[in-house]
Amino acid sequence: MSTSFQPLYKQVYDVLTQRLQEGYWKPGDLLPSEFALADELGVSQGTVRKALNQLVTEYLLDRQQGKGTFVAEHTQESSLFRFFRWREPGGEKLIPETTVISQSRKSANVDQQQKLGLPAGAEINELVRVRSLLDQITLLEFVVQPLSVFPDIDLVKELPNSLYTLYQERYGISIISARDELRAEALPKKFAKHLNLPPQHPVLVVERLSINIDGRAVEYSTAYCSTESFSYVVNLK
Amino acid sequence: MSTSFQPLYKQVYDVLTQRLQEGYWKPGDLLPSEFALADELGVSQGTVRKALNQLVTEYLLDRQQGKGTFVAEHTQESSLFRFFRWREPGGEKLIPETTVISQSRKSANVDQQQKLGLPAGAEINELVRVRSLLDQITLLEFVVQPLSVFPDIDLVKELPNSLYTLYQERYGISIISARDELRAEALPKKFAKHLNLPPQHPVLVVERLSINIDGRAVEYSTAYCSTESFSYVVNLK
DNA sequence: GAGTGGTCTAGACCACTTC
DNA sequence: AAGTGGTCTAGACCACTCT
Numbered sequence: 001m002s003t004s005f006q007p008l009y010k011q012v013y014d015v016l017t018q019r020l021q022e023g024y025w026k027p028g029d030l031l032p033s034e035f036a037l038a039d040e041l042g043v044s045q046g047t048v049r050k051a052l053n054q055l056v057t058e059y060l061l062d063r064q065q066g067k068g069t070f071v072a073e074h075t076q077e078s079s080l081f082r083f084f085r086w087r088e089p090g091g092e093k094l095i096p097e098t099t100v101i102s103q104s105r106k107s108a109n110v111d112q113q114q115k116l117g118l119p120a121g122a123e124i125n126e127l128v129r130v131r132s133l134l135d136q137i138t139l140l141e142f143v144v145q146p147l148s149v150f151p152d153i154d155l156v157k158e159l160p161n162s163l164y165t166l167y168q169e170r171y172g173i174s175i176i177s178a179r180d181e182l183r184a185e186a187l188p189k190k191f192a193k194h195l196n197l198p199p200q201h202p203v204l205v206v207e208r209l210s211i212n213i214d215g216r217a218v219e220y221s222t223a224y225c226s227t228e229s230f231s232y233v234v235n236l237k
Numbered sequence: 238m239s240t241s242f243q244p245l246y247k248q249v250y251d252v253l254t255q256r257l258q259e260g261y262w263k264p265g266d267l268l269p270s271e272f273a274l275a276d277e278l279g280v281s282q283g284t285v286r287k288a289l290n291q292l293v294t295e296y297l298l299d300r301q302q303g304k305g306t307f308v309a310e311h312t313q314e315s316s317l318f319r320f321f322r323w324r325e326p327g328g329e330k331l332i333p334e335t336t337v338i339s340q341s342r343k344s345a346n347v348d349q350q351q352k353l354g355l356p357a358g359a360e361i362n363e364l365v366r367v368r369s370l371l372d373q374i375t376l377l378e379f380v381v382q383p384l385s386v387f388p389d390i391d392l393v394k395e396l397p398n399s400l401y402t403l404y405q406e407r408y409g410i411s412i413i414s415a416r417d418e419l420r421a422e423a424l425p426k427k428f429a430k431h432l433n434l435p436p437q438h439p440v441l442v443v444e445r446l447s448i449n450i451d452g453r454a455v456e457y458s459t460a461y462c463s464t465e466s467f468s469y470v471v472n473l474k
Numbered sequence: 475g476a477g478t479g480g481t482c483t484a485g486a487c488c489a490c491t492t493c
Numbered sequence: 494a495a496g497t498g499g500t501c502t503a504g505a506c507c508a509c510t511c512t
Contacts, residue, residue: 005507005508007480007481007482008481008482009481009482033496033497033498034497034498035497043482043483044482044483044484045483045484046481046482046483046484047481047482047483049498049499050481050482052498058474059474063497063498063499064490064491064497064498065489065490065491065497065498065499066489066490066491066492066496066497066498067490067491067492067496067497067498068491068496068497068498069497069498082473082474083473085473087418176474177472177473177474178472178473179470179471179472179473180470180471180472180473181324181468181469181470182419182441182464182468182469182470182471183441183464183468183469184421184422184439184440184441184462184464185421185439185464186439202421202422202423202439202440203421203439204419204420204421204441205421225421227419227420227421227422231418231419231420231444232418232419232420233416233417233418233419234416234417234419234471234473235414235415235416235417236319236320236322236414236415236416236417236471237295237296237319237413237414242489244499244500244501245500245501246500246501270477270478270479271478271479272478280501280502281501281502281503282502282503283500283501283502283503284500284501284502286479286480287500287501289479300478300479300480301478301479301509301510302478302479302480302508302509302510303477303478303479303508303509303510303511304477304478304479304509304510304511305477305478305479305510306478306479
């Protein structure tokens with residue numbers, strides 16, 4: 001017995017999370033007040049508060065005293081701040097400039113199928129772009145976007161600097177976490193011209209799996225990165 | 238006015254943090270109960286609870302229902318789990334085996350002085366070791382330990398696999414966070430034999446600054462890492 | 475059974491925003 | 494002034510551990 005005890009606040013948390021996943025409330029929306037939610041769900045205001053604050057720590061909600069509780073929005077700034085890890089030697093934040101090289105529809109290869117949980121033969125869009133920091137070309141990025149998740153994304157004219165804002169606004173996909181896997185490799189000859197480096201030069205390869213609010217991996221990217229002037233920086237807590 | 242409003246729980250938090258920093262309570266110690274602390278500090282039990290739970294999220298305390306609240310200990314497992322980011326391609330955790338190559342007292346160079354906030358001429362211990370994953374030599378690590386922080390650390394006979402447990406037990410230093418800076422480089426010739434790789438082979442260079450509970454940077458390390466079989470993996474939230 | 479932390483409630487008051 | 498979230502308290506009860 002007692003296998004499935006769930007505190008009330010956890011049940012409230014689950015209801016709220018579900019509504020966010022379903023899009024019942026959308027990014028930027030104002031949620032009902034603590035008392036209104038408490039009435040609706042039949043619990044006390046303090047219990048609702050505990051669930052709401054948990055969602056704030058997970059970046060899903062944003063609370064402002066006197067104004068209310070809002071569904072968190074992925075702005076350019078907040079996305080780059082959380083997920084873009086490149087820094088100057090001094091540690092200063094950097095904003096990348098991005099140029100699209102190409103994109104094309106393809107069938108997902110086995111590796112992509114497995115990483116993104118796609119069926120055999122699933123179609124993806126492969127986006128290739130270079131990103132510069134302080135006018136120095138630093139990253140060559142290959143982004144894999146399943147068309148089942150992002151229909152017709154290859155038809156979008158103006159891609160924003162941070163794709164995550166597009167994912168949220170156009171597709172209702174809210175990226176809540178990313179898993180980065182880093183290796184050092186010799187720069188393949190065919191990529192050399194994009195990065196202004198000689199072939200065989202050591203580069204940092206960053207493979208990223210981006211996770212949606214519902215826990216699914218929805219985007220996979222591989223970046224070849226020059227670390228001559230900038231570094232990938234992460235704080236472990 | 239109103240520049241310095243501090244909630245009660247924050248003041249309680251500050252008192253508790255200070256005691257932890259001073260070593261008034263040591264790792265593994267049992268803290269007084271919520272009610273005892275509340276009485277002592279003249280606040281209610283709920284306010285103490287809020288401060289205690291904050292410290293739990295920061296890994297400084299550990300609470301166990303029915304038993305009490307303890308000062309967190311850096312076990313081999315917890316340290317490696319939080320701060321050792323190497324994984325198999327599959328994503329499985331790995332436990333390193335470690336062999337000391339050498340160590341020697343030196344004067345800190347300018348870079349080390351600056352990173353560790355040391356005065357000119359400060360003495361450090363430089364520890365060199367290799368670490369293996371699944372019997373494959375993977376990391377060559379240079380650890381810089383200021384002797385002002387770790388007196389006579391070069392005289393310690395048996396170094397543990399995770400230095401952080403030694404820092405805590407012998408020196409009262411509790412590492413609460415680390416800042417990693419990653420680059421790709423060509424393997425210097427003089428390191429080649431240690432890593433079983435040819436000179437000029439691309440390696441991942443990880444520079445780490447380890448931060449004590451009081452916010453000071455107390456250790457600086459540089460690791461040259463083969464990424465042939467394993468990767469540095471990090472989850473961004 | 476006694477002592478601990480964990481949950482839940484109800485109510486009071488404070489701080490901030492908006493009208 | 495009204496409405497929101499933020500803090501603080503007091504008390505009840507539950508879940509777990511130890512003796």
